[in-house]
Structures are given as C-alpha cells and as structure tokens.
Amino acid sequence: MVTIVDVARHAGVAPSTVSYVLTGKRPVSAETRMRVGESIRLLGYQPHAGARALAGSRTNVLALVLPLREGVHLPVVMRFASSVVTTAREHDMDVLLVTADEGAAGLRRVAGTARVDGFLVMDVELDDERVPVLRELGRPAVLLGHPAVANGLTCVDLDFEAAGARCVDHLVELGHRTIGFLGAPGAVYARNTGFARRTLAGFSAAAMRRGVASTALPAERHRDAVRAVVGTLLRELARMTALVVHNEAVLGLVVECLRAEGRRVPEDVAVVAICPDELAEQLRLTSVRLPADVLGRRAVELLMAKLGGQHPPALTLLPPKLFSRTG
Amino acid sequence: MVTIVDVARHAGVAPSTVSYVLTGKRPVSAETRMRVGESIRLLGYQPHAGARALAGSRTNVLALVLPLREGVHLPVVMRFASSVVTTAREHDMDVLLVTADEGAAGLRRVAGTARVDGFLVMDVELDDERVPVLRELGRPAVLLGHPAVANGLTCVDLDFEAAGARCVDHLVELGHRTIGFLGAPGAVYARNTGFARRTLAGFSAAAMRRGVASTALPAERHRDAVRAVVGTLLRELARMTALVVHNEAVLGLVVECLRAEGRRVPEDVAVVAICPDELAEQLRLTSVRLPADVLGRRAVELLMAKLGGQHPPALTLLPPKLFSRTG
DNA sequence: GAATTGAATCGAAGCGCTTCGAACGTGGTT
DNA sequence: AACCACGTTCGAAGCGCTTCGATTCAATTC
The missing domain is CATH 1.10.260.40 (lambda repressor-like DNA-binding domains)
Structure with a gap:
C-alpha cells in the first residue's frame, strides 16, 4: 500500500x-x-479512508435510509437512491445503505461508530421514533417525504398542494367545469398523512378559486370499492368531465371502471393522475410526476450545505411538473 | 466520545x-x-469504525454495485438490495452503495481507499471491464446474474436452464403436447447473454426429452412485433395449447395479442412466464419467479465465506420455483 | 543593514484501535 | 522449595492520516 x-x-x-x-x-x-x-x-x-476518518473526524460517507418494505413504490425508491448516489459522488461522498427496519437503532449505530457524516432519511412518519434520535445524534440530516415533522430538521418534498392545484388549473384551462377527485384510502386521510391531505387541500382550494364544481372521494384498494366510488362520483357529479386521481394503486382500475360505465377516456372524462411517471406513461394519462431524481439531488445538496455549516431552510418544496399526454 | x-x-x-x-x-x-x-x-x-479499519485493516463494509440504468427491472434490484443489506447486517457488515456507472474506476476507488472488504456486483456482462479489475484488486467478490464470466471469481445466479425445463415439465404434466416459446429480442441471443440462452436451452432439451412439439421465437419490444410473433406462432404451431414467455417487457402484450386472436388465456393457451413475481401476479399468470431475496442472501453468504478465507464453488445456481396461478 | 513581516514548509503529536511480545500469577510437578 | 507451564492480562508500538505550532527564507520596511 x-x-x-x-x-x-x-x-x-x-x-x-x-x-x-x-x-x-x-x-x-x-x-x-x-x-x-x-x-x-x-x-x-x-x-486510506479509515485513517482519514480517524484523524480528520470526517468520513465522507452519508447514510441513506430507505424503506424497503412492501407497499412503497420500489421503482421510485430506486430512482431516488440512484440520484442520491450520483449527486453524492459529485461531492466526493460515498453512500451507506441502511434499511428502515433497523429503525432508530440503526441510526445510533452508524453515527456512534463514526461511519457516516450525515443522514438522508426517506419516508419518515409523523410520530417516527427516528426523529427524536436524529435530533439527539446532532448530525446533519435531511428528511424526505413528510415535511410535517420539520421542527429543527431539514425536509424536502414534492409540493403536493401545488400538485393538486396544478391539476385543476390544467383542466380548467382545457375548459372543464366539473372535476372529481379520487384519493387514497380513507385511512390515509384519517392518519393525517401529510402528502395526501395536502394534495386534497390544493385541489379543493384551486377548485374554489376557479369556481368549478368538485367532489372528492377516497378509494380503497380493490376492484369493487373502486367501481363503487367511480359510480358514486358519476352519479353525484353528473356533469363531471374530468377526474384527478391521487392513488397510484388503483389508477388502472379507475380507468377500467370509467370505460365499463361507458365513458371514454379522455374524450368523455379527462383523467389526470398524480403518480410515478412510468405508471402514467403506461396508461397514457396526463400526470403530475413525482420527480424522484430531482428530490434525491436536492436532498444531497441540502445535506452537503449542512455539512458545510450552512443552515438551509427547514422545508424545501419542489414544484410539481405536469406532463400532458392528451391525444 | x-x-x-x-x-x-x-x-x-x-x-x-x-x-x-x-x-x-x-x-x-x-x-x-x-x-x-x-x-x-x-x-x-x-x-470507532475508522480507527478499527486503520488498525485492523478490516472495514466491515461491503460494496454493493448496482445497475441503476433504465431497462433493468427496478423492483427486482431493490428487493435484491434489501436482502443484501439485511443479510449483511446479520454478519455485522454494512453496505456501501456503488452505481454501475462509476464502472471499474469505482471499484478501484473504494478498494484503494480501503473503504470496503469485498464486492457484490450485479449485472456483470460477458466482457465486462470490471472483471479483470476485480481480479487485479484481489478482494473477495461475488458476481450476480452472469455466471459465464466465472474463471476464478464466485458467481450466483438463478438456474435458468432448470427454469426453462421446469416450465415444460409443468405444462406436460397438465397434458399439453404442443408448446411455444417466446423469448427476448433477437439481439439478446446474438450477444450471447448467458441467461437468455440458457433458458432456451433448458426449454428445448426438456421439450425434446418429453417428446412435445415446440417452436421458439424471439420478440422485439413493441406491439406490432409482438402481434406478428404471436401470429406466426399460432400459425406455425397450429395445435399450440401452451406458451412459455421469457420476456417480461412484452408479457402483457403477449396475453393481449393472444386474446385479440380469439384465444382465451389460459383455457385455450396456457401461458407460463419466467419473470419477476409481481408482474406475473398482476397478470395472473403461472410463473417461474426470480428469487431476488434468496439471491441476495446467498450472495452475501458466499462473500462472507470468502472473507473468512474459504473457497466456495465458482458457480452457485439457485433452483427455480414455479408458482401455479391457474384458475 | 538590521528588523519585520508573511507565505511556504516542516515536525511532532495524536486520533482510537489492534496486535504482539512480555509479564504476571496460579497450580501442578519434580 | 524451586521450577515449569499455562491461562490471563498488560504495555507499547504502530496503522495512515490531519493539524497545529514552530521554523525557514525571501521580500519588505525603516
């Protein structure tokens, strides 16, 4: 050597x-x-990285904490991870992969053994046990996806409120005057999950502002439930010509059910989805995408700023981008 | 501290x-x-991890090199990564995430700076620039997905040959006597990509052994090509009652095209897919799954064995598992 | 021409750990 | 009673780097 x-x-x-x-x-x-x-x-x-870390008390490694349980949309996580690694490398950093199931203990471990300089934590919940631990550890950290927990920490997320509004604006500009909203399962709203509520809030406010008629309904994850909700929506909002869907799990089913009810998509009912881009692409729907790559890049940049002693804003909301796939 | x-x-x-x-x-x-x-x-x-690494010349970190380009099936990669991390932790190891686009230089870097003890490299190609580098670096390494490169290195993969055969056996047991095979795009076979050829070889040998009529055709990635291939297959193999598909990208299209040709699936044509489990699940097809979790676990265990000075076999093939979703 | 500055470089200490030879007891042996 | 052997424990060296005070030397100043 x-x-x-x-x-x-x-x-x-x-x-x-x-x-x-x-x-x-x-x-x-x-x-x-x-x-x-x-x-x-x-x-x-x-x-020698170890010698450096020992003498300089800086590891040039950051921990990426990912939720790898079922239920999260894996391609999005992967894309995010990918952009994190790429951006980290641009800053001469390496990335240590930590799974969320190690929980708070995992954070304690990698920080306590001086393996990493900072944390990137995805999918933090509202009363997550890791939030207090992160504060206690005192290392720079950036949280993703649930800015509600902010309070001293730095968070990044898609601006879901703007996303909800963006859908309405887009549809209104196309001439729609009656717009439905089909959201996550009811339980999600009850849990006060940040992103779901904020999307809905953005949608409702925009509908109000634009003076369009609207109804919002939650949708459970199985076929019958979706059929029922779509039926309700068509009945209650008789002149509905557009539908915003914020529920990637049932998106395909929604389109199916609409067609089963004799509505052509998008001719009779224009559907705009808030979902991972590839899904919308596949179904050929206009969509607001979740920019996993931008999110990852931004998260790393914020973390690097903190490592450099700066104090970036507690909350960064990324503007949504709408991709029109009409016609 | x-x-x-x-x-x-x-x-x-x-x-x-x-x-x-x-x-x-x-x-x-x-x-x-x-x-x-x-x-x-x-x-x-x-x-202190750094101090340990310095004094003991062991980092307790292993590098996981993932292909994060488009085209690979992200959920599978993710699942694999997840099981790697979990298994690594059981051996008190951490995982450093390296993207394939860093190429051989990335391997040189993390080995040269003494950041990792060994390598897990996914998606290695036949004449991959990283293979000689891996040898040169002399650190324990386990390669995934393309055992053809073996030669001194340790490889793990699904036993695709057995997978191809398994499909035939399953279908023959159900009474089918004429079976089609729909594979990857022609270029993949031309490139001599290990897994594609081996599946086909397994299929053909089993068909021969079982004495069933069979025809194998490659399929390109777009709708028209698939329609054409399905048409050809139905014409050439007039009494075909079963089809093995080894091409996850067009699986959905294949089923669509069969139905468009008036064949019910699975009543008229039984389809068995060799693909990620979730995809088959979604399409409700019988499938041979790629066991990403087992693969990850086994890969780590082999690497740990090498780190412990053992000499595991150059090639480990994991037996395929067939999930029947008929009816 | 002596004194003062400041940029560039050196030397040594120390980061927290592992490891190796030496030292220390203890109990059993002659 | 002196000895040996063995299981435990100690002490010190050293891993490769960063960092800080000290040093050097040339350029400037009075």
Missing part, C-alpha cells in the same frame, strides 16, 4: 505538505503542488 | 483486554469479560 509518507518522500516534502495539497486547507506553492501531484499520480496513491 | 481507554479505565483493565473481549481473538476470563461488558453497556461505548 502506498501511503502519504511514500508520496512525501518521492516528492521531497513533508507528509503534512502532501496533506495540504490534498485538502487545500493551507496554501501550497504552485511548484510543490505540481510536484506532489505528479508523485501521487506516479505512485497511484489513494488515501 | 467514549473510547476504548475510557472503558478500560472504568473496568479496571488494559485497553487491549477490552479489545480482546470485543473481538474474541484471545481468551478472556469469564469474570473480566463480564465486567468489561458491563462497562461497555454503562458508558454506551461504540468502537
């Missing part, structure tokens, strides 16, 4: 000088810098 | 003794072991 001492000897300088060349924490004359750089290249020197 | 010296002082022993308690590399009397253990608990001691 090539060490910093080897490089120093080869370049005819002290080890500390090599270190300063590498870290840039003290000025080094252009000439020595070049000479040292040359020696590094020649010898193929790569600093 | 609590160090090993603090623990030693608190327990009234030398730091080295604490280390031996922790690692078990030298015998320690039951009494001291208890006393030290108690101090560790009381003080909440957690060893």
Whole structure:
C-alpha cells in the first residue's frame, strides 16, 4: 500500500505538505503542488479512508435510509437512491445503505461508530421514533417525504398542494367545469398523512378559486370499492368531465371502471393522475410526476450545505411538473 | 466520545483486554469479560469504525454495485438490495452503495481507499471491464446474474436452464403436447447473454426429452412485433395449447395479442412466464419467479465465506420455483 | 543593514484501535 | 522449595492520516 509518507518522500516534502495539497486547507506553492501531484499520480496513491476518518473526524460517507418494505413504490425508491448516489459522488461522498427496519437503532449505530457524516432519511412518519434520535445524534440530516415533522430538521418534498392545484388549473384551462377527485384510502386521510391531505387541500382550494364544481372521494384498494366510488362520483357529479386521481394503486382500475360505465377516456372524462411517471406513461394519462431524481439531488445538496455549516431552510418544496399526454 | 481507554479505565483493565473481549481473538476470563461488558453497556461505548479499519485493516463494509440504468427491472434490484443489506447486517457488515456507472474506476476507488472488504456486483456482462479489475484488486467478490464470466471469481445466479425445463415439465404434466416459446429480442441471443440462452436451452432439451412439439421465437419490444410473433406462432404451431414467455417487457402484450386472436388465456393457451413475481401476479399468470431475496442472501453468504478465507464453488445456481396461478 | 513581516514548509503529536511480545500469577510437578 | 507451564492480562508500538505550532527564507520596511 502506498501511503502519504511514500508520496512525501518521492516528492521531497513533508507528509503534512502532501496533506495540504490534498485538502487545500493551507496554501501550497504552485511548484510543490505540481510536484506532489505528479508523485501521487506516479505512485497511484489513494488515501486510506479509515485513517482519514480517524484523524480528520470526517468520513465522507452519508447514510441513506430507505424503506424497503412492501407497499412503497420500489421503482421510485430506486430512482431516488440512484440520484442520491450520483449527486453524492459529485461531492466526493460515498453512500451507506441502511434499511428502515433497523429503525432508530440503526441510526445510533452508524453515527456512534463514526461511519457516516450525515443522514438522508426517506419516508419518515409523523410520530417516527427516528426523529427524536436524529435530533439527539446532532448530525446533519435531511428528511424526505413528510415535511410535517420539520421542527429543527431539514425536509424536502414534492409540493403536493401545488400538485393538486396544478391539476385543476390544467383542466380548467382545457375548459372543464366539473372535476372529481379520487384519493387514497380513507385511512390515509384519517392518519393525517401529510402528502395526501395536502394534495386534497390544493385541489379543493384551486377548485374554489376557479369556481368549478368538485367532489372528492377516497378509494380503497380493490376492484369493487373502486367501481363503487367511480359510480358514486358519476352519479353525484353528473356533469363531471374530468377526474384527478391521487392513488397510484388503483389508477388502472379507475380507468377500467370509467370505460365499463361507458365513458371514454379522455374524450368523455379527462383523467389526470398524480403518480410515478412510468405508471402514467403506461396508461397514457396526463400526470403530475413525482420527480424522484430531482428530490434525491436536492436532498444531497441540502445535506452537503449542512455539512458545510450552512443552515438551509427547514422545508424545501419542489414544484410539481405536469406532463400532458392528451391525444 | 467514549473510547476504548475510557472503558478500560472504568473496568479496571488494559485497553487491549477490552479489545480482546470485543473481538474474541484471545481468551478472556469469564469474570473480566463480564465486567468489561458491563462497562461497555454503562458508558454506551461504540468502537470507532475508522480507527478499527486503520488498525485492523478490516472495514466491515461491503460494496454493493448496482445497475441503476433504465431497462433493468427496478423492483427486482431493490428487493435484491434489501436482502443484501439485511443479510449483511446479520454478519455485522454494512453496505456501501456503488452505481454501475462509476464502472471499474469505482471499484478501484473504494478498494484503494480501503473503504470496503469485498464486492457484490450485479449485472456483470460477458466482457465486462470490471472483471479483470476485480481480479487485479484481489478482494473477495461475488458476481450476480452472469455466471459465464466465472474463471476464478464466485458467481450466483438463478438456474435458468432448470427454469426453462421446469416450465415444460409443468405444462406436460397438465397434458399439453404442443408448446411455444417466446423469448427476448433477437439481439439478446446474438450477444450471447448467458441467461437468455440458457433458458432456451433448458426449454428445448426438456421439450425434446418429453417428446412435445415446440417452436421458439424471439420478440422485439413493441406491439406490432409482438402481434406478428404471436401470429406466426399460432400459425406455425397450429395445435399450440401452451406458451412459455421469457420476456417480461412484452408479457402483457403477449396475453393481449393472444386474446385479440380469439384465444382465451389460459383455457385455450396456457401461458407460463419466467419473470419477476409481481408482474406475473398482476397478470395472473403461472410463473417461474426470480428469487431476488434468496439471491441476495446467498450472495452475501458466499462473500462472507470468502472473507473468512474459504473457497466456495465458482458457480452457485439457485433452483427455480414455479408458482401455479391457474384458475 | 538590521528588523519585520508573511507565505511556504516542516515536525511532532495524536486520533482510537489492534496486535504482539512480555509479564504476571496460579497450580501442578519434580 | 524451586521450577515449569499455562491461562490471563498488560504495555507499547504502530496503522495512515490531519493539524497545529514552530521554523525557514525571501521580500519588505525603516
């Protein structure tokens, strides 16, 4: 193994000088810098991460805590992870993968053993046991997906309120005057899950503002329930010409049921979905996408800012993007 | 921060003794072991990973190299990653996530900086630039998905040959005497991609052995191509009552096209898919699943064996499992 | 020409751990 | 009673790096 001492000897300088060349924490004359750089290249020197961590108390690794249980939309998680790793590498960071089922203990472990400099935590719940632990650990952390927990921590999420509103605006601009909303299962709203409520709030406010007639209903996850809800919607909102769906699990079923009721999609009922892009693509629906890649990038950037001693805003909401797939 | 010296002082022993308690590399009397253990608990001691790596030249981290490009089936990758992390944790290991787009340089980097003890590399191609690098680095590595590259390295994969055969056996037992095979795009076979050929080989051999009529055709990824292939198959293999599909991208289309041709599925044509379980589930098809979780677990176990100085077999093939969803 | 500055570099200490040889008791042996 | 052997424990060295105070030397100032 090539060490910093080897490089120093080869370049005819002290080890500390090599270190300063590498870290840039003290000025080094252009000439020595070049000479040292040359020696590094020649010898193929790569600093020992453990030694660095020990001496410098910085690991250049960040923990990515992912929910890998069933029920989450895996492709989205994956895409997010991917953009996190890519962005982290741009900042010369590596990523340690931690699963959510290790819970708070996992956070304690990787922080306590000085394995990571900071945390990226996805899918944090409202009264999540990890939130207090994260505070206690005092390491920079960025939470994703549930900004409701903020309070001292930094959060990023899609702006669901704007997403709900965006759907209405889009539909109104297309001339629709009566719009339905089909959401998550009732239990989700009861649980006060941030994103579901906020979407609905955005939708309702926009409908009000635009003066369009609207009705919102929750939908359970199985065929009969969906059929019933779609039926109710068509009955109650007789002149409904557009439907916003915020429930990726039943999106396909909704379209099916509409067609079964004799409504053409999108000619009779325009459907706009708030869901992962690929799903909408597959069903050829206009959609507001969840930008997993942007989310990941932004999350890392916020974390790096915190690691750099800055104090980014407690909550960052990413503007939704609507993709029109009409016609 | 609590160090090993603090623990030693608190327990009234030398730091080295604490280390031996922790690692078990030298015998320690039951009494001291208890006393030290108690101090560790009381003080909440957690060893510094960097210091450990530096002194012990072992990081307890393994690199997981994932293909995060488009085109791979994300949920499978995710599930695999999940089981890798879980199993790694059982061996007191952490997992560093590396994306395939870092290529060979990424492997060089994490090995050279002593960040990881070994590699888990998914989706290795036949003439992959990473294979020679992996050899050169000399760290334990386990490759997934393309055992063809073996040669000194350790590989794990699903036994695709057995999978192809299993489908035939299953269908023959149900009474089918004429079976079609619909595979990946032609280019995949031309590229000599391990898994595609092996499945086909297994299928063909089993068909021969069982004495059933069969025809195999490749299928490109778009609707018209699928329609054409299905048409050809129905014409050429007039009495075909069963179809094995090894092409997850067009599976849904195949079923659609069969129905469009007036064949009921599965009454007229029984379809068996070799694909991720969830996809088959969704389409309600009998399938041979790719056991991502078993694969991940086994891969980690093989890697741990290598880290322990053992020499596991160069190739481990996992037996396929067929899930019948008929009726 | 002596004194003062400041940029560039050096040297040594120390981060927290593992590991190896040495030291220490204890019990059994001659 | 002196000795040996063995199971335990200690102490110190060293892993490769960062960092801080000290040092050097040339450029500036009076």
